[in-house]
Amino acid sequence: MRIRAVLAVTALAATTALAACSGDTSPLDTTTSMPQQNAVTAAPPAERAPAPACNPRASLRPGSSALPAPGDMPAGSYMETIQKRGRLVLGTSQDTLLFSSRNPFTGQIEGFDVDMGRQIAEAIFGDPTKIQIKVIGYDKRVSSAADGSVDIVADTMTANCDRWRDVNFSSIYYEAGQKVLVSKNSTAKSIDDLGGKKVCSAAGSTSFENIGKRPTKPVAVAKPAFGDCLVAFQRNEVDGISTDDTILAGMAAQDPYAKVIGKRFTEEPYAIAMSKAHPEFTRFVNAVLERNRADGTWKKTYERWLGDFGAAPPPPTAVYDK
Missing domain, CATH: 3.40.190.10 (Periplasmic binding protein-like II)
Structure with a gap:
C-alpha cells in the first residue's frame, strides 16, 4: 500500500531531505564568501x-x-x-x-x-x-x-x-534528536526493536553511523538522500528510516501510513x-x-x-x- 504515493511525494521528500541537520558538521567556509564590514572571520x-x-x-x-x-x-x-x-x-x-x-x-x-x-x-x-x-x-x-x-x-x-x-x-x-520512522502497522517501539531489520539513512550522515552503533544491530542501508530513503520505505525495500525527528515529522506528514516511534537517542x-x-x-x-x-x-x-x-x-x- 505504501507504493501508492511514491511519485506524489518523491519531489518534496527529496528536497525536504536536503535540509536535514544530521551529519552536518560543517565549520565556517571562508573560501566562498567574502566577509562584509564588521564580520567576524576565521581561518580555513x-x-x-x-x-x-x-x-x-x-x-x-x-x-x-x-x-x-x-x-x-x-x-x-x-x-x-x-x-x-x-x-x-x-x-x-x-x-x-x-x-x-x-x-x-x-x-x-x-x-x-x-x-x-x-x-x-x-x-x-x-x-x-x-x-x-x-x-x-x-x-x-x-x-x-x-x-x-x-x-x-x-x-x-x-x-x-x-x-x-x-x-x-x-x-x-x-x-531535536534522532528517532526512527516505521510503518503504522509495525509493532516496533524503538529502533532497538529493529535488530536485523533494514533501516535507511543518508550516506555519510551521522544518522547512518548511529544506526550501526545500536546494540541490537539494525542493518544500516545507505541512500544518497533521505528522499531516496522515503521512496525505498514506500516500496517496502527497507523497514524504517532514521534521522532527526524534525525531518521524520515532515516525512510522516507526507505519508499517512508511516509513524515516528521511540525516544530520541541523540541530542540536536x-x-x-x-x-x-x-x-x-x-x-x-x-x-x-x-x-x-x-x-x-x-x-x-x-x-x-x-x-x-x-x-x-x-x-x-x-x-x-x-
Whole structure:
C-alpha cells in the first residue's frame, strides 16, 4: 500500500531531505564568501585545531532591563541598524517541511523556524511581516551568519562547540534528536526493536553511523538522500528510516501510513545563529525567546506546526554562561 504515493511525494521528500541537520558538521567556509564590514572571520577549517570543549547550549545572558519598545531600539545597537533598514533578514531553507518550507498554494516560506524569525521582527518593529527571507544553502548557514549577509539563521541548526567559534548562538529554542520512522502497522517501539531489520539513512550522515552503533544491530542501508530513503520505505525495500525527528515529522506528514516511534537517542539542540560582531543583538534575541517561553508564544508556535504529533512539551530551558 505504501507504493501508492511514491511519485506524489518523491519531489518534496527529496528536497525536504536536503535540509536535514544530521551529519552536518560543517565549520565556517571562508573560501566562498567574502566577509562584509564588521564580520567576524576565521581561518580555513583545515588549519584549525579541534574546538575546545564547551557547553554549546550556553548563550549570552539577556540584559537586566526590559526589552525596548518596538520601533525604539537603542541608539548605536545592531537592532537600530535593522530598524533603520526596515526589515530583518532571515536565512533559512525552503524545503524543510513544518520548519521552513515553501507553501505550494501561497508561494510563501513558512514553518516553525520562520515563525522564530517573525517573532524577532515583531520585537524590533512591532510588525512580524517586516522580514526578508533569504534562502541559503545548507552548507552556508554558518558563513551566512558570520559574514553578515543575513541577520539571523533559523534553519534546524544544531549548536555545537565548533560552530560557536564562528558565530554566536541564541539559547536553545527546539530540542531535536534522532528517532526512527516505521510503518503504522509495525509493532516496533524503538529502533532497538529493529535488530536485523533494514533501516535507511543518508550516506555519510551521522544518522547512518548511529544506526550501526545500536546494540541490537539494525542493518544500516545507505541512500544518497533521505528522499531516496522515503521512496525505498514506500516500496517496502527497507523497514524504517532514521534521522532527526524534525525531518521524520515532515516525512510522516507526507505519508499517512508511516509513524515516528521511540525516544530520541541523540541530542540536536537547535539555536538561532548570528554574527559575533554584535553581542548585544544576541542578548536581545535571547530576551525575545525568554519572553516567548514565559507568555505562551513558544507553545502556540509548537502547536501550530507540530501539534499533530502530540501535546507541546515544555520549551527548552535557557542556559547562560556570559
